Amino acid sequence: MGMAEAILLTIATAATPLLLAAIGELVVERSGVLNLGVEGMMLMGAVVAFGVALATGSAWIGVVAGALAGMAFSLLFGVLALTLVTNQVATGLALTLLGIGLSGMIGVAFVGQPGVKLEAISIPGLTELPLVGRLLFGQDPMFYISILLTAGVMWFLFRTRAGLTLRSVGDSHSSAHALGIKVIAIRYMAVMFGGACAGLAGAQLSLVYTTQWIENMTAGRGWIALALVVFASWRPWRVLAGAYLFGAITIAQLHIQATNLADLAGLPGPLYWLAGAVKSVPSQFLSALPYLATVVVLVLISRNRRLTMMNTPASLGRPFVPDR
Amino acid sequence: MRGLTKVFGTLRACDGVDLDIARGEIHALLGENGAGKSTLVKMLFGSLEPNAGEIRWNGEAVRIGSPSEARRLGIGMVFQHFSLFEALTAAENIALSLDARTPISTIAAKAQALSYSYGLPLDPYALVGDLSVGERQRIEIIRCLLQTPQLIILDEPTSVLTPQEADKLFETLERLRSEGKSILYISHRLEEVKRMCDRATVLRHGKVVGHCDPRQETASSLARMMVGSEVHAVVRTADTTGSADVLLRVDRLSRPPATPFSIPLRDVSLEVRAGEVIGIAGVAGNGQGEFFEAISGEVLQDRADAVTIRGKGAGREGITGRRRMGAAFVPEERLGHGAAPAMKLSENLLLSRHATDPGVYVGALGVIRHAAIAATAKRINQMMDVRKSAEDPAANALSGGNLQKFIIGRELDRQPAVMVVNQPTWGVDAGAAARIRQSLIELARSGSAVLVISQDLDELFEISDRIAVMHNGELSTPMSRAEATFEKVGLLMGGAEPGHVHHHDPAEVA
Numbered sequence A: 001m002g003m004a005e006a007i008l009l010t011i012a013t014a015a016t017p018l019l020l021a022a023i024g025e026l027v028v029e030r031s032g033v034l035n036l037g038v039e040g041m042m043l044m045g046a047v048v049a050f051g052v053a054l055a056t057g058s059a060w061i062g063v064v065a066g067a068l069a070g071m072a073f074s075l076l077f078g079v080l081a082l083t084l085v086t087n088q089v090a091t092g093l094a095l096t097l098l099g100i101g102l103s104g105m106i107g108v109a110f111v112g113q114p115g116v117k118l119e120a121i122s123i124p125g126l127t128e129l130p131l132v133g134r135l136l137f138g139q140d141p142m143f144y145i146s147i148l149l150t151a152g153v154m155w156f157l158f159r160t161r162a163g164l165t166l167r168s169v170g171d172s173h174s175s176a177h178a179l180g181i182k183v184i185a186i187r188y189m190a191v192m193f194g195g196a197c198a199g200l201a202g203a204q205l206s207l208v209y210t211t212q213w214i215e216n217m218t219a220g221r222g223w224i225a226l227a228l229v230v231f232a233s234w235r236p237w238r239v240l241a242g243a244y245l246f247g248a249i250t251i252a253q254l255h256i257q258a259t260n261l262a263d264l265a266g267l268p269g270p271l272y273w274l275a276g277a278v279k280s281v282p283s284q285f286l287s288a289l290p291y292l293a294t295v296v297v298l299v300l301i302s303r304n305r306r307l308t309m310m311n312t313p314a315s316l317g318r319p320f321v322p323d324r
Numbered sequence B: 001m002r003g004l005t006k007v008f009g010t011l012r013a014c015d016g017v018d019l020d021i022a023r024g025e026i027h028a029l030l031g032e033n034g035a036g037k038s039t040l041v042k043m044l045f046g047s048l049e050p051n052a053g054e055i056r057w058n059g060e061a062v063r064i065g066s067p068s069e070a071r072r073l074g075i076g077m078v079f080q081h082f083s084l085f086e087a088l089t090a091a092e093n094i095a096l097s098l099d100a101r102t103p104i105s106t107i108a109a110k111a112q113a114l115s116y117s118y119g120l121p122l123d124p125y126a127l128v129g130d131l132s133v134g135e136r137q138r139i140e141i142i143r144c145l146l147q148t149p150q151l152i153i154l155d156e157p158t159s160v161l162t163p164q165e166a167d168k169l170f171e172t173l174e175r176l177r178s179e180g181k182s183i184l185y186i187s188h189r190l191e192e193v194k195r196m197c198d199r200a201t202v203l204r205h206g207k208v209v210g211h212c213d214p215r216q217e218t219a220s221s222l223a224r225m226m227v228g229s230e231v232h233a234v235v236r237t238a239d240t241t242g243s244a245d246v247l248l249r250v251d252r253l254s255r256p257p258a259t260p261f262s263i264p265l266r267d268v269s270l271e272v273r274a275g276e277v278i279g280i281a282g283v284a285g286n287g288q289g290e291f292f293e294a295i296s297g298e299v300l301q302d303r304a305d306a307v308t309i310r311g312k313g314a315g316r317e318g319i320t321g322r323r324r325m326g327a328a329f330v331p332e333e334r335l336g337h338g339a340a341p342a343m344k345l346s347e348n349l350l351l352s353r354h355a356t357d358p359g360v361y362v363g364a365l366g367v368i369r370h371a372a373i374a375a376t377a378k379r380i381n382q383m384m385d386v387r388k389s390a391e392d393p394a395a396n397a398l399s400g401g402n403l404q405k406f407i408i409g410r411e412l413d414r415q416p417a418v419m420v421v422n423q424p425t426w427g428v429d430a431g432a433a434a435r436i437r438q439s440l441i442e443l444a445r446s447g448s449a450v451l452v453i454s455q456d457l458d459e460l461f462e463i464s465d466r467i468a469v470m471h472n473g474e475l476s477t478p479m480s481r482a483e484a485t486f487e488k489v490g491l492l493m494g495g496a497e498p499g500h501v502h503h504h505d506p507a508e509v510a
Helices: A003-030 A038-056 A059-083 A088-110 A132-137 A141-159 A161-171 A173-178 A183-209 A221-231 A236-258 A269-279 A283-301 A305-311 B037-044 B067-073 B090-095 B104-117 B133-146 B163-178 B190-196 B219-227 B288-296 B319-324 B345-353 B370-384 B400-412 B430-445 B457-463 B486-494
Strands: B002-008 B011-017 B026-031 B052-057 B060-062 B075-078 B151-155 B182-187 B199-204 B207-212 B246-255 B265-273 B277-281 B307-309 B327-330 B418-422 B449-453 B466-471
Touching: A003 A038, A003 A132, A003 A141, A003 A161, A003 A183, A003 A221, A003 A236, A038 A059, A038 A088, A038 A183, A038 A221, A059 A088, A059 A183, A141 A161, A141 A183, A141 A236, A161 A173, A161 A183, A161 B090, A173 A183, A183 A221, A221 A236, A221 A283, A236 A283, B011 B037, B011 B052, B011 B207, B026 B037, B026 B190, B026 B219, B037 B151, B037 B182, B067 B075, B075 B133, B090 B104, B090 B133, B104 B133, B133 B163, B163 B182, B163 B190, B163 B486, B182 B190, B190 B219, B199 B219, B207 B219, B219 B430, B246 B288, B246 B418, B246 B449, B265 B288, B265 B449, B277 B430, B277 B457, B277 B486, B288 B327, B288 B418, B288 B449, B319 B327, B327 B400, B345 B370, B345 B400, B370 B400, B370 B430, B400 B418, B400 B430, B418 B430, B430 B449, B430 B457, B449 B457, B457 B486, B466 B486
Parallel strands: B026 B182, B026 B199, B075 B151, B151 B182, B277 B449, B277 B466, B327 B418, B418 B449
Antiparallel strands: B002 B011, B002 B052, B052 B060, B199 B207, B246 B265, B246 B307
């Protein structure tokens, strides 16, 4: 396996949890609900997936359990924000805080334990192909799930009647209600889909990315996923691009941090000097770079205000109470 | 419908209402704002559930639990506040209320064919947010017709149309009647009801006060049934201004659009002289709101001389600055904009007057002078005949008409040299509306400049000395009352209709 191939594979692994969480949140926000609890739902997914995989010995059962945990946790948000009409921002924040605490508590026993790894797939004859074999046919299942989900969400939102209904609820819930569309029911389904996606993202972290449970292991990825959705102007393919950009810079800065300047002594003068300059940047800044760069790039591509505002669900975050 | 009743809290919005609609008739439902018309049709369309009474459809008692059940029975509705989705196309909007199995391309083709056959041309792939109000109403009508209803409910359909667009609508309705469809036509415009409707039912305070044949009645007899008492006609004394001083000048005012679906202002210029009332007509959403925000100082201008109040440049002043220069502003929304809803009238008075009348309401060390405020509030309530349930109620406890009287009175009490009002009598009962209009004329005659923005042409013709029309962010040259006719103003309101103008070239936004 070549160096470039290895790097591309790690990029995909770093991008996948973001993509999963963000694509779920995109559907939630397209229905007009702002759920800031992504980080909490991811953590719940991660800890439950890890624990169940450990207990059953099957990573797959862990994945399913992680998705279900995220969905159940999002249902809590749904009951509070949709049925009891609490403030969505406050409820989402509470969900994140609860998720951090609860997952830490559940996971005390798991700290330091070796987990179960969700193995990469292997198709005889295809996986061994040079260059593209591992990239296309030899990655872990979560990678394929994330890509399929993104394509599925694109198709659903813009090609199906159900997707049109969901977008209409996000655009104007009172108009939708006047037409007899069940606003709250649709929002519940969207919120639960978002929860399941966040749970999957968490499962990817604890079963593929690290294969262990570390308290607060999402490290702000839930927030980046939220930012991705906004800066991607609620469009799935932009979320995909943003997630991979984040993944690429994460891996690049890891490589920079890991490289020893002495190993590069053979480089030509200017390149060596450049490497030295990069290495002199504090490591904390390099660690922050993926977050920073993703936001900057997405801000730049969402400069067209009209396009952005047109894609913004007009009812986003506004509570809906039918007048009966 | 028999004995239909709906209670909101202690308010009986509809109280034992009986209504019969025959096949192939246009039936008018008349009533003032708040008489219960909208509540009644919402029950008929399944958006609200009646507390008592029954609905019989083709002789059988039915329970209409949701709009989709109403549609299945054959009841269609064109809403007053459109129930459209701005970010979706016309075809997508129509598809949302139709059978889920029909593909959108089929719906688009059907909608287009139907729209042309009724003379209501429609581009199914246009984004609703880019369309004019008249075009949006077409979508609603086409959407309704595609469901092949037997009864079509239209809620105040002409309130957002130009006179010419309204004529077009009447033709469509007459054609529908000739096809044997029934129409329930809700309006408070008596002339069009007299012109078109076969029968009328009049509602007042949630009760039916009479059934009649509108063609046998006069406009004033219908008005008396609606209001319950004589409405005093507004008296407009002759305008004697001639070459009086210009108190408000707007000079080449431009403003980029604030949201993707709002209108930019383009080179708007206007002069309002002491002693005159200028009316600005226009179909909703043609930049009137943006214009008001720019004049009132909610949005500042780059040039100080873009807006001049009493000879001084005010373009860079905020609202309080402009008020101090002698201007007064009454915005369109009463609650939340014109007044703080949950605060008492006296507190609302203090909020807007403490800065303009320094030392009167707030004494040394910032202590509020309650006695002075109470005296002024009393003066305003007497002057404008504000009817309220308590001595000093919260703003949202007043009816729309009474709150509007209070807000207008609050500004009039300062004797402003310049008064700018947006939709002065929107949603206000006839008695209060007459009072407000009369007070605006009197203010002008006492030497102030008054600018009124309104969608109600009758109102503008009643009070204005000159009328200008705002269309697509541009303002026409004001016409004197003598040369202005409904037809001329209507044509200007329609601009380049029937095709709509694309307001949003990408280059313009960038």
